[in-house]
Amino acid sequence: MTSTDPRPSQNVMRPDKDHFLAAENPFEEMMSRFDDAAKRLDLEPGLYQILRMPEKQIIVSVPVLRDNGTVEVFTGYRVIYNTSRGPAKGGIRFDMQVTLDEVKALAGWMTWKCAVVNLPFGGAKGGVICDPTTMSNGEIERLTRRYTTGIIETLGPDSDVPAPDVNTNERVMAWVMDTYSMHKRHTVTAVVTGKPIAMGGSLGRREATGRGCMIVTREALKKLKLPLKGTRVAVQGFGNVGSVAADLMSREGMVVVAVSDKSGGIYNPKGLDLADVFRHTAQKKLLNTYARAQQISNSELLTLDCDVLVPAALENVITDENAGQIKARIICEGANGPTTAEADKILNQKGIFVIPDILANAGGVTVSYFEWVQDRGGYFWDEETVNNRLEKIMVHSFDEVTAMAERHQADNRVGAYMLAIDRVAAVHRLRGMYA
Numbered sequence: 001m002t003s004t005d006p007r008p009s010q011n012v013m014r015p016d017k018d019h020f021l022a023a024e025n026p027f028e029e030m031m032s033r034f035d036d037a038a039k040r041l042d043l044e045p046g047l048y049q050i051l052r053m054p055e056k057q058i059i060v061s062v063p064v065l066r067d068n069g070t071v072e073v074f075t076g077y078r079v080i081y082n083t084s085r086g087p088a089k090g091g092i093r094f095d096m097q098v099t100l101d102e103v104k105a106l107a108g109w110m111t112w113k114c115a116v117v118n119l120p121f122g123g124a125k126g127g128v129i130c131d132p133t134t135m136s137n138g139e140i141e142r143l144t145r146r147y148t149t150g151i152i153e154t155l156g157p158d159s160d161v162p163a164p165d166v167n168t169n170e171r172v173m174a175w176v177m178d179t180y181s182m183h184k185r186h187t188v189t190a191v192v193t194g195k196p197i198a199m200g201g202s203l204g205r206r207e208a209t210g211r212g213c214m215i216v217t218r219e220a221l222k223k224l225k226l227p228l229k230g231t232r233v234a235v236q237g238f239g240n241v242g243s244v245a246a247d248l249m250s251r252e253g254m255v256v257v258a259v260s261d262k263s264g265g266i267y268n269p270k271g272l273d274l275a276d277v278f279r280h281t282a283q284k285k286l287l288n289t290y291a292r293a294q295q296i297s298n299s300e301l302l303t304l305d306c307d308v309l310v311p312a313a314l315e316n317v318i319t320d321e322n323a324g325q326i327k328a329r330i331i332c333e334g335a336n337g338p339t340t341a342e343a344d345k346i347l348n349q350k351g352i353f354v355i356p357d358i359l360a361n362a363g364g365v366t367v368s369y370f371e372w373v374q375d376r377g378g379y380f381w382d383e384e385t386v387n388n389r390l391e392k393i394m395v396h397s398f399d400e401v402t403a404m405a406e407r408h409q410a411d412n413r414v415g416a417y418m419l420a421i422d423r424v425a426a427v428h429r430l431r432g433m434y435a
Contacts (some may be wrong), residue, residue: 026105026315032341034108037417040408046433047425054104056080060150062128064143067136074143078126078151080160081107084427087158088124089114089365091165091194092172094143098127102315109336110365113358115420117397119369124160126151132167144172148179155180157190157376163368164194174199190375193368202371204386205364209334210244210312211387212363215394216355217245217308217332218252223402224353226329229253232306234267234328236260236298237313238287241334241361243278245310250274254308258301262313263288265301302326311338312361318343326352333357348411356413358420359401366393 031052038048062074077100080088090110103125111123128147132140154160155176164173173192177199180191189200197203204211221228231254235242238261246256255271263286266272272293280290288295302309302318303325311317312334318326323339323346331347332355333339339347339354347354367390374380381389405415 025101026337027101027108029316029337029341030105030108033413033417034112034421037414037421040410040414041418041422041425043421043425047428050428050433051082051421051424054079054081054107055083056154057100057104058151058154059100060147062143062147062150064139064146066139074128074130074147076126076128076147076150077103078154078160079103079107079124080154081123081125082111082424083122083159084424084431085115085122086120087122087156088154088160089119089121089163089368090124090126091163092126092128092147092168092176093166094128094130094132094140094168094172095166096129096131098129103127106336109358111424112417112420113362113365114369115423116358116401116416117362117366117393118423119366121161121365121369124162125165126162127165140172141175144175145179148176149183152180152183155191157188157372161190161368161372162192163365170194170196170201190372193371195371200371200375200380202367202374202386203381203383204390205367205371206240207244207248208367208386208390209241209361209364210246211248211390212366212394213241213245213310213312213332213334213360214248214252215363215391216360216398217249217254217310217330219395219398220330220332220353220355221308224329226307230255231308232257232269232271233308233310234258234301234304234306235310235312235334236265236301236317237311237335238277238281239313241364242310242312243281245312245332245334247274247278249308257306258296258304259287260296260298260301260313261287265296265298266290266293267296267301267304268293269305304328308332310334314338316340318347320346323347324350326350329353331355333360336361344411344413354412355398356401356416359397359412359416362397363390363394366390 058078060076062076106125114121173195181187195201235246258267308330309328310332315337318339320342323343330353401416404419
């Protein structure tokens, strides 16, 4: 069950100012991977130029009446990266660390992510620079509605379909849908995904990203001929993605030895009692107050002795400074962009099997696609159907990515980018260039 409180949970992890300033430019990080894949594909110069730039970048002022009667003006962004394969798809985040470069990078990642799992979507992303932890529900609603109105010309089931992201949830999506519907003068459920079930949301959507991580991790273990039972897993980030991934991996027989949130992590080499950990966090308690396991830092979690590492929180947490210390055999990237390009080189040299973000966390957008399909058809599936169809797509996409990587003697990330870029480029060639 998801909360209708639009304010962020205490488990959301975002970088502090120092981390943010030190981080690599996220758009250039994404583009370094794009360039490598494009070169291997021998992409035509014209297509290279087209695919390297977002189609549209929107900056809007978002004035909000605060509860104390003052007016504060926030800055919002919406970037449409590519729509050659279908409507733009991508979340909206409310966070103080939102930048245009970050939103551009995330919109690019969404383009490649949708193509990797072969969904008929392009990529987009949006965000508002704000601190929702300091805002009332009423202020967040007014912010959401004014931001939606600012970008409303790009929104629509056939053009741009938002979803929840950092510090937004199903209640925020309900406000986006309602605002759009009021302007259109009729209810348009398919304009957003990640909505409440009662408003056309899909069963299985909340767990989809974490479930996708579990599925591709299981497939990686099979490919490497490693046992599923007893595999030791460490998960950085205990928000929606990390907590669901940890829970589902545990149910498959893996042993979760460490988890963390913004306050730090907890570790037990014999395995955590996840049911007890969930009871603790359900009371809105941070993990640094959990007394039944060893306390560790987020950085220490990344280098623990484990079989599978799931970075499911921040961008750029695996760098050239710590990549050489990572002991995991498999890294499943639940977060967007957790590994820098320089770190990739080190991980490859160590022989670590990386399941890249644009594949690993594509379960969320896949079930968002299912939600969009159900809304447009007016016919809804049971949760078993959703989960079975998600599994089929994730397993098939894993096989396609690893086959591409092996065929070109590349790592999985390059293989995923090559698969995605090739699909997007193929549609551009077929459509031609309107002039």
